[in-house]
Amino acid sequence: MIHQHPLAYLLGLEGVALLRAFAGRHDEEFVAARLAEIRSLLDRADELGPGGPAAELTAAEAYESWAPAYDRPGNQLLDIEGPIVRSLLDELPTGVAVDAACGTGRHASYLAERGFSVVGVDVSPEMLAVARSKVPAGAFVQGDLAALPLPDDGADLVVCALALSHVPDLKPVFAEFARVLRPGGSLVVSDPRGRLGDVGLPIVVTGPDGRPGYLANRSRPASEYLAVALPLGFEVRHCEEPLRPSPFVGPDGVPPGAPGAAPPPAPRGTPPNIWSLHPLIPDAANAAYEGSPMAxxxxxxLTS
Structure with a gap:
């Protein structure tokens, strides 16, 4: 169980923004504005509400509610991660590709268009149903990343996109990737970065019982991936950490170019939607997120 308070998030952003100013990125006027804004936020604490609790969900429970809307436009992370992953896939010869944690088939459909024979694995039946509709020729099975329901040495490529942040331990997952890949095969992995450095904010969503729940969203250092990959015989061919767009949010508190307005505040007694809070402090939000990696x-x- 976690408890998220809107004032805690807002003051956290103000604090990061002030630390960046302390390091020389912003001037005296910026600091004065942040301190005044903090006083105003403290005066409005009751107006912002108390926040609320959320219970931990499994990935299958969380993605059940996301499946219908996951592919909607306007997701900054998908817009930045997708072209980078596709550029890496374009360098590889076609063959058998496993899309591990395939979700709605974002990458599976691209692989199929490229001529790969696609096998998708995901824990969510709802996400798999969307993927099957996109890639009728693909084979999609329900399964866990730490126990892929696939034979040894059967794949030329494994793709795992934006899923490992939900996994508590990378070691068994990378061992599975190594098991299903043929020697010489490639592994393409993308993972989100915490919004504020190593702070992987939990993703809050409505659970199956209708109450708020959250999915863990870890932000790992590069060394953690290397520590599990290298002993298994993986060698690094590419590593990239794209930065968040700047500004992170516009004057209205939403990402530039994003469809629609900021969401309304969350009901009292529930965890806040952080995107509804950004309009209250857009300058601090931009300063806090400036220059931070998104993925x-x-x-x-695999060389052995």
């Missing part, structure tokens, strides 16, 4: 994207090759 990490790897291409490994």
């Amino acid at each position: 990490i994207v790897w291409r490994f090759q």
Whole structure:
């Protein structure tokens, strides 16, 4: 169980913004504005509400509610991660590709268009149903990343996109990737970065019982991926950490170019939607998120 308070998030952003100013990125006027804004936020604490609790969900429970809307436009992370992953896939010869944690088939459909024979694995039946509709020729099975329901040495490529942040331990997952890949095969991995450095904010969503729940969203250092990949015989062929767009949010508190307005505040007694809070402090939000990585994207090759 977690408890998220809107004032805690807002003051956290103000604090990061002030630390960046302390390091020389912003001037005296900026600091004065942030301190005044903090006083105003403290005066409005009751107006912002108390926030609320959320219970931990499994990935299958969380993605059940996301499946219908996951592919809607306007997701900054998908818009930045997708082209980088596709550029890496374009470098590889076609063959058998496993899309591990395939979700709605974003990458599976691209692989099929490229001529790969696609096998998708995901824990969510709802996400798999969307993927099957996109890639009728693909084979899609329900399964876990730490126990892929696939034979040894059967794949030329494994793709795992934006899923490992939900996994508590990378070691068994990378061992599975190595098991299903043929020697010389490639592994393309993307993972989200925490919004504020190593702070992987939990993703709050409505659970199956209708109450707020959250999915863990870890932000790992690059060394953690290397520590599990290298002993298994993987060698690094590419690593990239794209930065968040600047400005992170516009004057209205939403990402530039994003469809629609900021969402309304969450009901009292529930965790806040952080995107509804950004309009209250857009300058601090931009300063806090400035220059932070949005994702990490790897291409490994299995050499043994």
